[in-house]
Amino acid sequence: MPSYLGSLEEMRQVGETVWPGWMPKDGESHVDFVEGLAREARELGPTGVPTSTWWGVDGEVVVGRIVVRHRLTEKLRVFGGHVSYEVRPSRRRQGLATGMLRLLLEEAEARELGRLSLTCSPDNLASNRTILANGGVLERSAIAEGVGRMTNYYWILVG
Ligand SMILES: CC(C)(COP(=O)(O)OP(=O)(O)OC[C@H]1O[C@@H](n2cnc3c(N)ncnc32)[C@H](O)[C@@H]1OP(=O)(O)O)[C@@H](O)C(=O)NCCC(=O)NCCS
Numbered sequence: 001m002p003s004y005l006g007s008l009e010e011m012r013q014v015g016e017t018v019w020p021g022w023m024p025k026d027g028e029s030h031v032d033f034v035e036g037l038a039r040e041a042r043e044l045g046p047t048g049v050p051t052s053t054w055w056g057v058d059g060e061v062v063v064g065r066i067v068v069r070h071r072l073t074e075k076l077r078v079f080g081g082h083v084s085y086e087v088r089p090s091r092r093r094q095g096l097a098t099g100m101l102r103l104l105l106e107e108a109e110a111r112e113l114g115r116l117s118l119t120c121s122p123d124n125l126a127s128n129r130t131i132l133a134n135g136g137v138l139e140r141s142a143i144a145e146g147v148g149r150m151t152n153y154y155w156i157l158v159g
Contacts (some may be wrong), residue, residue, distance in 0.1 A: 001030040004055060004062040007088040014089045021046040022065070041070075041109075047080065048073055052109050056087070056100045063091045066100045068109050072117060079144040079151060081117035085130075097130040105134060110158050118154040119144070128152060 008018045024033035037053045045051030049069045056064035066085040069076060076082070083104065087096045104110055120127040122141060136154040144151040 001034075003057075003060060004065075007062050007064075010089045011086065016086075016089075019046070045069065047076060049076070052107075054100070054104065054107075056096055058091075061088075061091075063088050064096050064100050066104050068104060068107070068113070068116070070109060070113070075146075077117065079119055079147045079149070081119040081154075082113060083116055083118050092126070097126065098133045101130055101134045105156065105158050114158055116156045116158060118156065119151050120154070122150055122152050131156070 005023065008023055011018050024030060028036075040046075041050055041052040043050060045067075047069060049071050051067050051069045053065065053067045055062050056066065064085060064087040066083065069080075069082050069084075072082065083101070085097055085100055087100075105116075110116060118131050118136060120131065122128070131154045134156055136156050139153045139155055141150065141152050143149065
């Protein structure tokens with residue numbers, strides 16, 4: 001857990017957003033936080049759908065995080081998709097996001113979905129390449145309605 005919190009701190013230091021749901025609430029124990037995430041896989045995550053979380057680890061070091069949402073809401077269809085990931089800033093450009101997404105595609109949650117929606121900014125070269133390296137097919141680029149940001153909409157067929 002300290003390594004994971006260190007990873008979030010690195011993200012803050014490079015000016016990236018760390019959303020409240022990614023870390024324990026004030027006074028929440030690490031165990032309760034992780035149990036809460038496990039519950040989100042069966043109940044409703046912060047985006048209103050069940051969400052499974054995995055951490056990428058290298059020995060004792062948490063190097064990344066990847067989540068899969070078990071279904072899409074209209075909002076997620078427009079922006080967010082099924083999958084979201086980040087890699088610890090000091091461990092980027094080492095193939096970790098590509099590897100994490102590859103491993104996610106083997107998980108039961110992804111297989112059950114069969115077809116994953118991924119959205120990403122056209123400017124985010126690393127994320128676009130991560131998706132393409134895992135068989136992503138660009139369906140369209142459009143301004144996400146209500147969000148106002150140019151967005152690439154990809155699908156990955158699983159299995
Ligand atoms: C996007 C992100 C997860 C990529 O993680 P990563 O571990 O560095 O990615 P990889 O090392 O697997 O690299 C994937 C590809 O992107 C390329 N790449 C990585 N960083 C890059 C950069 N800064 N500029 C251009 N290309 C880059 C790699 O060369 C690789 O390309 P290749 O398959 O053609 O060789 C990471 O930059 C990140 O956490 N960003 C902030 C959060 C985010 O944007 N999440 C995705 C939201 S859609």
